[in-house]
Amino acid sequence: MLWLHLLVNGLVWGCALGMVAVSFSLVFATTKIFHVAHAAVYGLGGYLAWSALKHGMPEWAALLVGIVACAITGTLIQKLLYERLDRRGATHLVILIASLGLSAVMQNAVAAVYTSNVLQFGLPWAARTTAIGGVLLTTAQMLTVVAGILSYLGAMWFAHRTVLGKRMRAVASNPFLAEITRLQPRQVHIAVMAIASAMVAIPGVLVPLDLGLQPFGGVPILLTATIAMIAGGVGSISGAFLVAVGIAVLQNLSLLVIPGEWSIGITFGIFVIFMLFRPRGLFAG
Amino acid sequence: MDFFYTYIVLAEIYVLLGLSTNLLVGIVGIFSVSQAAVFGVGAYLTAFLVMQTSTPFLVAVLLSSILCIGLNILVTLPSLRVSGDYFVVTSFGIQLLATAVFTNWTGGTGGANGLPGVPAPWIAGHEFVEPSEFAVLATGGMALGCIAFWLIMRAPFGALLRAIREDELAVAALGKSVLRAKVSAAALAGAFAGSAGGLYASFLSFIDPSSFDLDASIFLLTMVVVGGARTLAGSVIGPFVLLALPQILALIDIPSSVAAAARQLIYGLLLIAFMLFRPQGLLGEKL
Amino acid sequence: MLRISAFALAMALALPAWAQPIRLGAVLPLTGPAAVVGTQEQRGIQFAVDEVNAKGGIGGHLIEVQFEDNQAKPDQSVLLFNKLVDLVKVPVVFTGYSGPTLAMAPLATRKKTLLVNGGAQADALDKASPYLINTIPVLAGELEVLADYLFGDASKKTAAVLYENNAAGIAGRDDFVASYTKAGGKVLAQEPVQFGDTNYRPALLKLGATNPDVLFVIITSGTPQLADQVRQVDAKYMVAGNTFFSDPELIANPNAEGFTHTQVLINAPDGMAAAFKAKFGTEFDFFPKQYYNATTIVLSCIEHLVKAGKPITGEALRTALLEIKTFKGITTTVFNTNTAATQINMNRLTNKTDTIIKVIPPK
Numbered sequence: 001m002l003w004l005h006l007l008v009n010g011l012v013w014g015c016a017l018g019m020v021a022v023s024f025s026l027v028f029a030t031t032k033i034f035h036v037a038h039a040a041v042y043g044l045g046g047y048l049a050w051s052a053l054k055h056g057m058p059e060w061a062a063l064l065v066g067i068v069a070c071a072i073t074g075t076l077i078q079k080l081l082y083e084r085l086d087r088r089g090a091t092h093l094v095i096l097i098a099s100l101g102l103s104a105v106m107q108n109a110v111a112a113v114y115t116s117n118v119l120q121f122g123l124p125w126a127a128r129t130t131a132i133g134g135v136l137l138t139t140a141q142m143l144t145v146v147a148g149i150l151s152y153l154g155a156m157w158f159a160h161r162t163v164l165g166k167r168m169r170a171v172a173s174n175p176f177l178a179e180i181t182r183l184q185p186r187q188v189h190i191a192v193m194a195i196a197s198a199m200v201a202i203p204g205v206l207v208p209l210d211l212g213l214q215p216f217g218g219v220p221i222l223l224t225a226t227i228a229m230i231a232g233g234v235g236s237i238s239g240a241f242l243v244a245v246g247i248a249v250l251q252n253l254s255l256l257v258i259p260g261e262w263s264i265g266i267t268f269g270i271f272v273i274f275m276l277f278r279p280r281g282l283f284a285g
Numbered sequence: 286m287d288f289f290y291t292y293i294v295l296a297e298i299y300v301l302l303g304l305s306t307n308l309l310v311g312i313v314g315i316f317s318v319s320q321a322a323v324f325g326v327g328a329y330l331t332a333f334l335v336m337q338t339s340t341p342f343l344v345a346v347l348l349s350s351i352l353c354i355g356l357n358i359l360v361t362l363p364s365l366r367v368s369g370d371y372f373v374v375t376s377f378g379i380q381l382l383a384t385a386v387f388t389n390w391t392g393g394t395g396g397a398n399g400l401p402g403v404p405a406p407w408i409a410g411h412e413f414v415e416p417s418e419f420a421v422l423a424t425g426g427m428a429l430g431c432i433a434f435w436l437i438m439r440a441p442f443g444a445l446l447r448a449i450r451e452d453e454l455a456v457a458a459l460g461k462s463v464l465r466a467k468v469s470a471a472a473l474a475g476a477f478a479g480s481a482g483g484l485y486a487s488f489l490s491f492i493d494p495s496s497f498d499l500d501a502s503i504f505l506l507t508m509v510v511v512g513g514a515r516t517l518a519g520s521v522i523g524p525f526v527l528l529a530l531p532q533i534l535a536l537i538d539i540p541s542s543v544a545a546a547a548r549q550l551i552y553g554l555l556l557i558a559f560m561l562f563r564p565q566g567l568l569g570e571k572l
Numbered sequence: 573m574l575r576i577s578a579f580a581l582a583m584a585l586a587l588p589a590w591a592q593p594i595r596l597g598a599v600l601p602l603t604g605p606a607a608v609v610g611t612q613e614q615r616g617i618q619f620a621v622d623e624v625n626a627k628g629g630i631g632g633h634l635i636e637v638q639f640e641d642n643q644a645k646p647d648q649s650v651l652l653f654n655k656l657v658d659l660v661k662v663p664v665v666f667t668g669y670s671g672p673t674l675a676m677a678p679l680a681t682r683k684k685t686l687l688v689n690g691g692a693q694a695d696a697l698d699k700a701s702p703y704l705i706n707t708i709p710v711l712a713g714e715l716e717v718l719a720d721y722l723f724g725d726a727s728k729k730t731a732a733v734l735y736e737n738n739a740a741g742i743a744g745r746d747d748f749v750a751s752y753t754k755a756g757g758k759v760l761a762q763e764p765v766q767f768g769d770t771n772y773r774p775a776l777l778k779l780g781a782t783n784p785d786v787l788f789v790i791i792t793s794g795t796p797q798l799a800d801q802v803r804q805v806d807a808k809y810m811v812a813g814n815t816f817f818s819d820p821e822l823i824a825n826p827n828a829e830g831f832t833h834t835q836v837l838i839n840a841p842d843g844m845a846a847a848f849k850a851k852f853g854t855e856f857d858f859f860p861k862q863y864y865n866a867t868t869i870v871l872s873c874i875e876h877l878v879k880a881g882k883p884i885t886g887e888a889l890r891t892a893l894l895e896i897k898t899f900k901g902i903t904t905t906v907f908n909t910n911t912a913a914t915q916i917n918m919n920r921l922t923n924k925t926d927t928i929i930k931v932i933p934p935k
Contacts, residue, residue, distance in 0.1 A: 002781040005805075009773050034370070084561060093310070094564040097510045100503060101556030108550040108603060112543035116607035117854055118770065118793050120821065127800045127827070136804055211770040212797050216605045220769070223381070223499070230374040255778045260763040261737055263774075265385025272363070272378040279367040287683075288654040295647055388737065398739045399646070401674040401696060414682075416654070491646050491675035493739075531648075532655070535640070542615065542852065545602030545641040 001134065003256060008135045010252035014245030015148025016203045021225035021244040022155050022237055023199040029172045029235040030192045033082055034092065036099045038200060039218030040106035041077075045070045045201030046208040046217075047110050050119060059123065067201040074197025077102065078190045111215040119213040126209045140210035147202050152241045158195065159237055168192055172235055227271055233281030243282060290416035292528060294488055297423040298481050299508060299524035301430045304517075305477035306505045308434070311514035312443070313470045314450035315364045318502045319376045320478055322383030323360065325497025327353045327482020329387070329394050332403045332492060342406035346483035353479025354472045361471040365464065380499050387494035399493025403486045419488050426484055427521075430477055434517050437473070446470055447515075511559060513569020522567050530555070591632035594874060594884060596621075597656035598666035599649050599676065602641035605768050606669065608793050609859055613668045613691055614639055615852045616863030622851075624871055631878040635871065638662065646675035657683050663886045664870055666863070670694035670739040677701035685886040686893075690866030691859055694743040698911050703890060706911040707866040708836065711740075711790075712747045714814055717916050717932050718788075718834045719751035722812055725918075725930065726832070728785035730758045732809070734775055736791045737764035744790035744814065752788075760784050770794035772801050786810045795822040803827035818919070818926060820845075820855040828921045835926070836862075837915040840902045861902065868901040869893070 020042065027035045049066035053059065081102060085095050126140040159165040171178040171185045178185045208217065225240075228247055232239025247267060254263045302324055309315045327349040334345035360379050364372045388397050395401075405414045406422060413419045437443050445466050448456050457463050486492050495501075504527070512523020534548040541547075598617055601610035621635045629635060638660055640652040649672035656662045657679075665685060667673045670692040677700035680687035687704045689697060693711040697704060722728045731752055735741035741764065749759050760782040763775035772794075779787060787809050789798065795813075799822060802811055810832060817833035838861055848856035873892040877884050899905045905912045918930040 002777060005777045006774060009777065013771065028370075032370075034373070081557065081561075085564075088561070088564065090560065090564050093316070093506070093510060093514070094560050097507055098557050098560035100507065101553040101560065104553030104556070105550050106553075108546040108553065111603065111607060112546040112550065115854055116546075116611050118608060118797075120796055127804070129804050136806060138800075138804055210797075212794060214605075214608065214768060214770075216768070219605075220766075223377070227374060227378060230371060234370065252774045255763075255774050260765075260775055260778070261389040262385065264766070265382050265389065268378040268381040268385070272375055272382060275367055275371065275375040275378070276363055279363075279371055281371070286658065288651070288658040291651050291654045295651060391742075397737055397742055398694060398696065399671045399674060401677075401700065485647070489646055489650055489675055490678050491671070493646060493671040495645050495671060496647060528651075531641075542611070542618070545607075545611075545639070548641070549603045 003253065004133075005135055006252040006255060007249060008133075008137070010249035011245060012137070012141045012145055013252070014248030015145045016207050017221060017225055017228065017248050018148050018241040018244040019151045019203040020200055020221055021228040021232070021240040022152060023196040024222065024225050025229040025232070025234070025237060025240040026155065026159075026168070026192050026196040026199075028229065030168050031078075031082065031189050032092065032175075034096045034099065035077075035082075035193075036096065036222065037077060037102040037106060038196070039222035040103045040110075041070050041073055041197050042200045042204040042218035042222065043110055043213075043215060044073060044106060045204030046213050047114055047119075049201075049205045050114075050121060050208070050213060053121065053123075063202075063205050066205045067198045070201035070204065071194045071198035074193040074195075075190055077197075078193035082193075083186060083189070107215050114213070114215070116215055119208075121209050121213075123209065138210060140206060144203070144206045144210070147206055148241075151199055151202060152237070155199070155237050155241075164188070164191055169235075227268070231271060231274060231281055233283040236281070236283035239281060239283030287416045290420045292532075293420050294416055294423045294484075296525045296528045297420075297427040298484050298488070299505075299528065300427045300521050301477045301481035301484070302505050303508050303512065303520040303524050304430050304434050305474040305481070307509045307514060307516075307520045308446075308470055308474045308477070309361065310506065311509060311516075311519075312438075312450065313446050313467060315361055315467065315471070316369075316373045317361060317364075317376050318373060318499070318506065319360055319380040319383065320474070320505050321497045321499070321501035322380050323353050323357050323475055323478040324482045324485070324501070325383060325387055325492075325494070326356055327479035328486040328492050328497065329400070329482075330479075331483035332400050332486040333393070335404055335487070336400075336402070342408060342483075342487060346480050349483045350476045350479035353482070354475040357475025357478065358468055358471045361467070361474075365467065377499070380502050384494055384498045387497055395493070397494065399491055400486075401491045403490045403492065405490065406487050413487075416488075423484055423488070426480060430480075431517060431521065433473070434520070438517065442466070442469070507556070509566075511556075511566055513566030515570045516568055518568040519566050526567065591629075591634075593634040593636045594630065595660055595662050596635065596637045596664045596666070596870070597653075597660060597662035598637055598639045599642050599652045599656070599672065600639065600666070600668050601644035601672075602639065604643040606644035608768070609691070610641075610644070610668060612854065612857065612859040613666075613863045615848070615854065616690070616860030616865075617666055617867045619848055619851065619860065620864045620867035620871065630871065630875045633878065635874075637666075642672050644669050644672060646671055649673075649675050650679065653679050653685075657685050663884050663889055664688055666690065666866065666870075668692055668859075668863075670697055670743075673697060673704065674700055677704050680704055680886075683886070686870075686889045688866050688870055690862045692740065694739045695747070696743075698909075702910060703886060704910060705890070705893060705907070707869055707905060708862050709912055709914060711744050711814070712751075713913070714834050714836070714916055715744060715747040716751040717918070718812060718814065719748060719755050719757065721834075721918050721930065721932075722786050722788075722810075722832075723752060723755040723757045726786070726810065728757070728810060728812075730760050730782075730784045731786045731788050732760050732779040732782055732784035733762035734772065734779060734787060734789045734791070735762065735764055736767050738767045740792060741767075741790050748788050748790070765791065767792070768794075770797040772798050773805070776801055776805050776807070780805055780807060780809070784809050786812050789813045790816065792816055795819050796825045796828070799825045799828040799831065816858055817921070819857045821857075823921055823926050824924055826924065829923075831921045832929075833919055833921075835917045835919040835928075837903050837917055839904075844902075865901050865903055865905065869899045869905060872896065872899060872901075 228244035508523035513519025
């Protein structure tokens, strides 16, 4: 039954990864910015929730603090940094480097305030286990699955059923046309950054609830999520989410046949080959 | 003075890498984030040849460069099929795959333990151990790289490469071979990265995967952008400035246990400010 | 960075001009992912230095440590080592992490500067340079004790290995497998985890499927998460580790009940851990303890030289250290070679306390 355990474990991890991938995809598809500081926003959410909890707030309020703070941070990043860079006609490379700089600022600020040690939420209920179909899952893991599915559905609903979502997709598909048809792309960019940052705060809190907080903890997750987003097809929310789940499952199940040290390498190897054959991703139109 | 010479040698090695990255990213517009992987292969191969087969230093560096020419062509080939952001992420994947190989192929690379004891270069009966001596070698290597880069940028071939960046279709329509131009540029970039790897391994005497990871690749991009994309002067000044920056920041006296993090934070702020106010880099062309 | 406490600064001003401070150097990963270990090592050094300075320093000389951040990269380490030796003229450089240490070792030999490693335990460090002093035994000795205990006293005949995929973890894996196999045990499987990744579940699931009697774990951080996840998979095997398990957060975790580990003997006086926590806000765990110990050893050597009126050079310190040979700090450390030998205990975590179950005298 090892395969079943690994499969379930992969699905759970995939939901966390999927939330990061979907939120990154919203930003990237709309603004075309390679927003690497998204990893730092993810980290920030967890740390702020941790602080809120240590100041005696109830768990749900702490989560909310993380989400709201990240949404505000995202708005500020767009307004104060990316928009300015854009106005100055900065190239993608220049914006990428600025985003890297921002990551360094945020992550080191977190490290300076909270130290580099692994911090724990220390909530006994989060680690309590329940058996589902013979597999033991912690409450934190089950929350991750629920949040992952809800976030995915929420993002789909937002993109396809709301006015803002439709504006977002219009801006994503043709920024020039959006400008002259008064869709006000700059406003859309800010809204999308706020929503995506709020969304990434959810795994930003739930994952550390399970695995502990580290100042640079968001980086490896964002790397894999980026790959999921591209392999899924830029602009496709389903693509980003499903490929993220797929990668997590693949990394877990690959342990059945290969030693663990090669599972990451093999995953990326498959990705590179995949890109050669489907250079525009799995779900691209 | 060893401190000063060590700085010079490291910066000069990074200039070669900067040239490699600038050629691909700045000149041709192939957005590679896997140059550190090619650099790493150069370093490991030189180390292997010198340690296991007693190949003379210069021959080992030459062989490493040749292998890296082939390898770099291979890793930039997807750019013919996969374009724009898709290539960036493919190149990402290649870099992560390379890191996995450097870290886990214990037999070949020493794995995560790294490879200690790479001997210093012997050339014509002279051993280049001290940083001041090694600086002669590194300066020579850098000068060769710069001259090659300068000559190419002046030649019609350089104009062709720049044209490909601006409009690949138009170049193809004029009957020029885009494929051949891209492959040649990748080959040259590979040679730069490979020889830089050879110098690096011999200078430090110890290599491990941490010098050749995604961070390192991104550091190379940062050097090129801060120095100035597309120009020779930019590729030269970028590494010197970025390697000196932590040392300059270290002069700021922050008397507390968060000093190191605070300096990294200032580094990030400088990077942001620089991108806002001088996006073309110190000595780059207007973008 | 010059770190001088306000008190030490006042002392410095009050002292006559001839009592120049003695400057030491340290090259550690203070930022980036490896800082989780490096900053704890820094605190250990600072704790020891502050303690000595509070007593007026050594022979009127205050001690200053210049900390440099290498982000665990070998090229930065070499650059910073040269900086400390050339510009600051330090006789001693503290180091951690085996990669950077191996990169600096040839320089230590050439420059006759003492390189003091208090945390990295890869076997290659043993013979890297005569000027490299390891104040912590390389893993081989400690894990031999563990393997013998597990196979003999605890009669665990089969084992699985979970290791961190870096120099420390790989050295630990290889040493344990060698000793355990030699003792007669059988290693059923081994799986790595990436440094900094606290999701051990896939590896635990795969290792658990082989039904080992004992799971040997070697990871530098994230042990509390490991305990939670071991409990979650409802493990039937015993969990064993090395001194990394003496982490206060792990000890306080009820899911770590029954974890067994080797422990380099520590006789820290009461209140030391509390004083450390009050000062830095973090736990006095494995790495600060080891670097506190390493620093007190270096300071003893400096004191020896100051008393003898000798200049404090790397060479003189090395000679003094090998002459003094036995240091009775918070752990008794003996230098028969440039790598220390210390007493090792077998401990078990029970009822949120770390209890000694067997004492193994040094060979």
